[in-house]
């Protein structure tokens with residue numbers, strides 16, 4: 688890199704740092720100002736104030752609407768400035784390898800429909816279920832849920848933030864989704880310093896559903912079959928007749944589980960998963976050594 692490029696890069700970083708610092712230092716006031724704001728106002732605030740802003744989405748209904756709103760804002764601004772329309776916020780999609788085919792179809796369809804740049808990230812060192820299962824065994828989610836969550840979501844998301852230089856993201860979380868989300872704020876700063884914007888935090892499922900239908904927003908066709916929240920196929924089911932919670936169809940057989948880890952403490956998730964992965968690696972090595980020793984002692988006897 689040339690010296691002038693280095694200077695330009697470090698001054699961009701300093702500028703971004705200053706903007707993020709400003710948000711961190713004024714978080715309470717910002718949230719007071721945005722607490723009753725419309726999603727569009729929150730999105731506009733984020734575009735104007737946050738550097739290296741992306742949208743992290745699994746194309747849940749909230750994410751689909753966020754893309755739609757960003758697309759409208761991008762168009763209005765381009766027309767006003769007399770410049771070609773460009774979707775202002777790139778997308779990050781973590782392909783866990785266990786999404787429903789409908790979700791994968793939607794991801795490609797929506798990115799194309801909105802002409803949005805989309806970065807797809809996969810679990811480390813794998814791009815297919817076969818590769819993943821050769822490495823970690825079948826149904827890892829049954830054997831070790833935390834490690835599974837870390838490998839398929841937390842690590843790829845963090846890798847995307849580091850590689851792309853992401854400083855802030857839109858998420859599709861809403862208060863009416865319950866559990867930890869019931870007290871969401873419009874803007875949060877996580878333990879890594881990443882700013883998270885929850886533009887539709889105040890909207891109910893009914894509001895997002897109506898917006899999607901009234902505005903011809905591409906959404907997951909599984910919603911028309913009764914699903915309300917869609918994640919990996921093995922942990923997503925239809926909400927039961929008496930279930931009122933929006934996310935009651937997620938991890939139905941796992942009492943107390945409400946999050947995949949993406950919105951939990953990153954360092955805790957990382958340390959726990961890395962410890963387990965180290966232990967598993969040691970166990971594998973011990974097993975291989977025992978097998979080798981067994982084979983070595985068995986050979987002379989067999990020969991004799």
Ligand SMILES: Nc1ncnc2c1ncn2[C@@H]1O[C@H](COP(=O)(O)OS(=O)(=O)O)[C@@H](OP(=O)(O)O)[C@H]1O
Pocket residue numbers: 743744745746747748749750751779780781782783840857858859860916917918945946947948949950
């Ligand atoms: N795979 C993947 N890739 C990128 N971003 C993702 C992913 N999974 C979750 N998210 C982000 O978290 C928002 C809430 O998703 P969910 O309600 O499905 O919860 S969970 O994250 O699975 O626990 C979700 O909101 P949507 O944009 O509505 O999908 C995203 O902002």
